[in-house]
Amino acid sequence: GAGVSQSPRYKVAKRGQDVALRCDPISGHVSLFWYQQALGQGPEFLTYFQNEAQLDKSGLPSDRFFAERPEGSVSTLKIQRTQQEDSAVYLCASSSSGPGDIQYFGAGTRLSVL
Amino acid sequence: AQKVTQAQTEISVVEKEDVTLDCVYETRDTTYYLFWYKQPPSGELVFLIRRNSFDEQNEISGRYSWNFQKSTSSFNFTITASQVVDSAVYFCALRGNAGNMLTFGGGTRLMVKP
Numbered sequence: 001g002a003g004v005s006q007s008p009r010y011k012v013a014k015r016g017q018d019v020a021l022r023c024d025p026i027s028g029h030v031s032l033f034w035y036q037q038a039l040g041q042g043p044e045f046l047t048y049f050q051n052e053a054q055l056d057k058s059g060l061p062s063d064r065f066f067a068e069r070p071e072g073s074v075s076t077l078k079i080q081r082t083q084q085e086d087s088a089v090y091l092c093a094s095s096s097s098g099p100g101d102i103q104y105f106g107a108g109t110r111l112s113v114l
Numbered sequence: 115a116q117k118v119t120q121a122q123t124e125i126s127v128v129e130k131e132d133v134t135l136d137c138v139y140e141t142r143d144t145t146y147y148l149f150w151y152k153q154p155p156s157g158e159l160v161f162l163i164r165r166n167s168f169d170e171q172n173e174i175s176g177r178y179s180w181n182f183q184k185s186t187s188s189f190n191f192t193i194t195a196s197q198v199v200d201s202a203v204y205f206c207a208l209r210g211n212a213g214n215m216l217t218f219g220g221g222t223r224l225m226v227k228p
Contacts, residue, residue, distance in 0.1 A: 031214065033214070033215060033216075035216075040221075041220055041221070042118075042205055042207075042218030042219055042220050042221050043159070043205070043216070043218050044218070045215035045216065045217070048214050048215060055214075056213065056214065056215065059215070089157060091159065093159075093216075102149075102161050102164055103161075103216060104161065105151070105158055105159035105160075105161075106158065107156060107157045107158040108157045108158070110157075
């Protein structure tokens with residue numbers, strides 16, 4: 001597709017469940033980012049991939065959060081044993097390469113943990 | 115550490131009014147990039163503009179204009195003759211020299227009433 005695609009758009013999980021969120025970046029984009037956006041706030045960085053290598057995971061809030069991009073294209077953000085505080089919109093972005101390249105965002109996955 | 119501050123959390127104007135959204139940033143990097151994104155109700159962050167730290171020239175694109183002033187660490191965004199379709203949350207973001215992630219401000223919700 002032409003843009004960044006994320007699925008599912010909405011996810012409701014019971015506390016303690018594991019969830020997996022998918023991101024399909026723009027074709028050919030080397031860099032992939034995950035951000036977390038709490039209600040009424042700006043997005044906050046979670047993790048960054050360059051191709052299949054996870055170069056920065058400093059923003060992951062706990063070891064329950066795990067991300068992968070095994071073939072350098074599609075990425076999955078997994079949250080284990082979800083907690084209520086994990087409720088947020090999870091945004092994925094991709095960019096071609098270079099330090100100032102524009103990050104293009106998907107529509108996000110809204111996660112609600114009950 | 116990097117920081118972006120958008121002091122205006124919410125602005126309401128009547129259609130055709132001009133409106134300026136403020137953005138103040140903090141960084142120790144000498145090379146950095148500034149961005150503005152629009153987030154309509156659909157949730158996707160839409161890229162509007164990128165500016166690098168060495169280019170202080172103001173930019174105009176249709177009804178949109180941006181005023182970058184390094185002396186005051188500000189990158190303000192003006193919409194001329196606002197329209198109802200401009201209603202959205204607008205985010206200012208900073209990317210420093212080291213690291214690839216964007217640091218976002220808290221956003222400004224703009225409501226344009228007919």
